[in-house]
Amino acid sequence: MPWYLYLAIKQLFPTGRRFPFFTAISVVSVSLGVALLIVVLGVMGGFGYQIRAMITDTEGEIQIKSRGLISDYPGVVKKVAAVPGVAGATPYAAGMLMVQYQNKPAFPQMRGLDLGSLDRVVSLGKFVRIGSLEALDDDSVILSGGLADALGVRLGAMVDIYTPLMLAKKDGEIILPRTARVVGILEIGHQQLDSSTLYCTLRMAQDLYGLGRDVHGINLRVAPGAREDEVAARVNAILPDDVRAFSWRDSFADFLWVLQLEKNMMMFVLLFVVLVAAFLTMSLLLVLVLKKTREIGLLGALGASRRQIALCFCLQGVGVGVVGTGLGLALGFTVLHFRNDLVRAITHLTGGQELLARFYQFSELPEHLENRDLALIVVSALVLSTLAGIIPAVMAARLKPVEALRSE
Amino acid sequence: MSNTILHASGIVKTFLSGDRRIEVLRGVNLEVVAGESISIRGESGSGKSTLLHLLAGLDAPDAGALTWEGSPDTGAKRRAAFLGIVFQSFYLIPELDALQNVLMARRIVGHVGSAERARAKELLTRVGLAERMDHLPTQLSGGERQRVAVARALMNSPRLILADEPTGNLDEHTGSAVIELLLSLCRETGTTLVLVTHNADHAAKCGRQLVLREGRFA
Numbered sequence: 274m275p276w277y278l279y280l281a282i283k284q285l286f287p288t289g290r291r292f293p294f295f296t297a298i299s300v301v302s303v304s305l306g307v308a309l310l311i312v313v314l315g316v317m318g319g320f321g322y323q324i325r326a327m328i329t330d331t332e333g334e335i336q337i338k339s340r341g342l343i344s345d346y347p348g349v350v351k352k353v354a355a356v357p358g359v360a361g362a363t364p365y366a367a368g369m370l371m372v373q374y375q376n377k378p379a380f381p382q383m384r385g386l387d388l389g390s391l392d393r394v395v396s397l398g399k400f401v402r403i404g405s406l407e408a409l410d411d412d413s414v415i416l417s418g419g420l421a422d423a424l425g426v427r428l429g430a431m432v433d434i435y436t437p438l439m440l441a442k443k444d445g446e447i448i449l450p451r452t453a454r455v456v457g458i459l460e461i462g463h464q465q466l467d468s469s470t471l472y473c474t475l476r477m478a479q480d481l482y483g484l485g486r487d488v489h490g491i492n493l494r495v496a497p498g499a500r501e502d503e504v505a506a507r508v509n510a511i512l513p514d515d516v517r518a519f520s521w522r523d524s525f526a527d528f529l530w531v532l533q534l535e536k537n538m539m540m541f542v543l544l545f546v547v548l549v550a551a552f553l554t555m556s557l558l559l560v561l562v563l564k565k566t567r568e569i570g571l572l573g574a575l576g577a578s579r580r581q582i583a584l585c586f587c588l589q590g591v592g593v594g595v596v597g598t599g600l601g602l603a604l605g606f607t608v609l610h611f612r613n614d615l616v617r618a619i620t621h622l623t624g625g626q627e628l629l630a631r632f633y634q635f636s637e638l639p640e641h642l643e644n645r646d647l648a649l650i651v652v653s654a655l656v657l658s659t660l661a662g663i664i665p666a667v668m669a670a671r672l673k674p675v676e677a678l679r680s681e
Numbered sequence: 682m683s684n685t686i687l688h689a690s691g692i693v694k695t696f697l698s699g700d701r702r703i704e705v706l707r708g709v710n711l712e713v714v715a716g717e718s719i720s721i722r723g724e725s726g727s728g729k730s731t732l733l734h735l736l737a738g739l740d741a742p743d744a745g746a747l748t749w750e751g752s753p754d755t756g757a758k759r760r761a762a763f764l765g766i767v768f769q770s771f772y773l774i775p776e777l778d779a780l781q782n783v784l785m786a787r788r789i790v791g792h793v794g795s796a797e798r799a800r801a802k803e804l805l806t807r808v809g810l811a812e813r814m815d816h817l818p819t820q821l822s823g824g825e826r827q828r829v830a831v832a833r834a835l836m837n838s839p840r841l842i843l844a845d846e847p848t849g850n851l852d853e854h855t856g857s858a859v860i861e862l863l864l865s866l867c868r869e870t871g872t873t874l875v876l877v878t879h880n881a882d883h884a885a886k887c888g889r890q891l892v893l894r895e896g897r898f899a
Contacts (some may be wrong), residue, residue, distance in 0.1 A: 276788035280774070287776040571772040574739055576761020576789045675740040678768070 307601025361393025385478020570677025590662015
C-alpha cells in the first residue's frame with residue numbers, strides 16, 4: 274500500500290481512538306446528505322412508479338387513437354394482435370357524462386369496457402372494492418369510490434345517466450335518462466382516477482354516445498420483455514395514417530415530464546446538502562493541514578514528493594466520501610424500508626393519517642429508486658468529497674518542508 | 682576526494698525581516714568525509730539550523746554549491762535514501778505507533794515487507810524500546826520519542842545523519858544518553874554524523890568540532 278494511502282487511512286481512523294472527531298463529523302455530514310437524497314428520490318420515484326403501474330393497469334401500455342372514431346375495430350384488433358410484442362388488445366369508448374342520484378348530479382368520465390377482451394389488457398377487477406366486475410352488464414355500471422361517495426350511492430342503487438347526445442334532441446322532446454344499477458365500487462388508489470369515473474360496458478357506452486359499432490380507441494398490452502415504444506412503432510407501421518398508436522409514455526408525456534422535473538429539482542436542491550457536507554469536510558481538512566504543518570514538513574524531509582503529500586490529504590476527502598456514502602446508503606435504505614412505519618408513527622402522533630391519504634393520493638408511501646438515480650447520488654457524493662479534499666491537498670503540497678518545520 | 686560524502690562551498694543564506702536583510706550564512710565551506718562525526722556549535726541565531734536545512738537539501742542557498750557524494754542532486758527522492766534527519770522536536774506522527782513511525786521512513790521510499798519490519802524492530806530494540814513498539818508517541822516520554830526518531834533516521838541505512846539539536850527538548854541525563862546512543866549507532870553502522878548542538882560536552886564527543894560564528898566557521 275502506498276504510504277500516502279496508509280497515512281490517509283491512519284489519520285482518518287487513528288489507532289486506539291474509537292471516536293475520531295474530525296472523521297466522525299465529516300462522515301456523518303456526508304451520510305446524512307446521501308441518506309436524505311436516497312429517501313426523497315426513492316419516495317419521489319415511488320410516486321412515479323406507482324402512477325405508471327396505475328396507468329398501465331387501467332389503460333394498457335399502448336393506446337390506439339384516431340382523429341375521429343375507429344370503425345371496424347374487430348378488424349383493427351385482429352391486425353394489431355398479430356404484431357410481435359402485442360399480448361392483447363381491447364377496444365374502449367370514453368367521454369363525459371352526467372350522473373344523477375336522488376337529485377344529486379355529478380359529471381364523471383365514462384369508460385366503456387369490452388368485457389370479452391378486457392382481461393387480456395387491463396386488470397381492473399383487482400381494484401373493485403365492493404361488488405364485482407363480473408356483475409357488469411349493459412344495464413349496470415361500476416363507479417369509482419370518489420364518485421360513489423360524492424353521490425351517496427351504495428351497491429344496488431339505481432342512477433340516472435345523461436349524455437351530451439341528449440342535448441342534440443329536438444325541441445319539445447322529453448329527455449329520458451338511461452337508468453343503470455350500481456354493481457360495483459372501484460378504487461385504484463389514485464385520487465385523480467378514483468375521484469370521478471364511471472365504468473360501463475362498451476355496448477352501453479356506444480349507445481350513450483351514439484357510436485354504433487365504432488369505438489374511441491383500443492388499449493394494448495405489451496408482452497413481457499417487449500419495449501412499448503418499439504411495439505408502438507411496429508403497430509403504427511400497419512395502421513392507416515389517421516389511426517395512431519401511442520405508448521403510455523407518449524400519452525402521458527406532459528405528466529411524466531412534470532414528475533421528472535419535480536424529481537430533478539428535488540435532486541438539485543438536496544445536492545446542496547451534500548455540497549454543504551463537502552464544504553464542512555474541506556474546512557475540517559484545512560484545519561487538519563494547519564494542525565499538521567510540521568508533520569507535512571517532516572514527510573517532505575523524509576523524501577515525500579509534493580504530489581504524494583497532496584494525495585495523502587486528497588485521499589482523506591475520498592475516504593470521507595466513501596465511508597460517508599456507504600453509511601448514507603445504509604441509513605437511506607433502512608429509512609426507506611421502514612418508511613410506512615415511520616409515517617404511521619408520525620401521523621399517529623399528529624393525527625393526520627386520513628388527511629395524508631386524501632391529499633397525497635396514496636395510503637402507503639411508495640418507494641422506487643432507479644439505478645440511474647442511485648448511481649447519480651453515489652457519484653455526486655464521491656466527486657464532491659474528493660473535490661473537498663483537493664484544496665487542502667494543494668495547500669499541504671505547497672508547504673515547503675523547511676518552512677513547515679520552522680512553523681513551531 | 683572519493684571519501685567525501687558531503688561538500689558545501691561558499692554557502693550564503695540571507696533572510697528578509699521586514700525591510701532588513703539578515704545575512705545568516707556568509708560563505709560557509711564544509712567537507713564531510715565518510716564515517717566521521719562532526720559537531721557544529723554556535724550561539725542561538727548563529728545559523729546552525731539554517732545550515733543543517735541547507736545541507737539536508739530542504740532549502741536552497743542564495744549562493745554556493747552543495748554536493749552529496751559528488752552529485753548536485755539533493756532532491757527529495759535522493760534525500761530519502763542518502764540521509765536521515767533527527768530533529769529537536771522529534772516530529773513523530775501522532776496517529777502511528779513507534780514501529781510504524783520508524784517504518785514510515787521506509788514506506789516513503791519503497792515497499793515495506795517482513796524484512797523491513799524485522800529491521801525496524803531490530804532498530805527499536807537497539808535503542809531500548811523493544812517493549813514500547815506498539816505505543817503511540819503520546820504514550821512515550823521525551824527521551825523515548827527521540828530514540829524512536831533516531832531509529833527512524835537509521836531505517837533506510839543512510840550514508841549521513843544530520844541531527845539538529847536532538848537533545849534540545851530533553852533533560853541533561855536523557856540528552857546525554859541519546860547522544861551516546863546516536864554516536865554508538867553511527868560508529869557501529871559506519872554512518873557519518875553531523876550534529877548541531879549548543880552543548881559543548883555533547884559536541885566534544887564528536888571526532889571533529891566546528892563552531893559557527895557570524896555566519897562562518899570560526
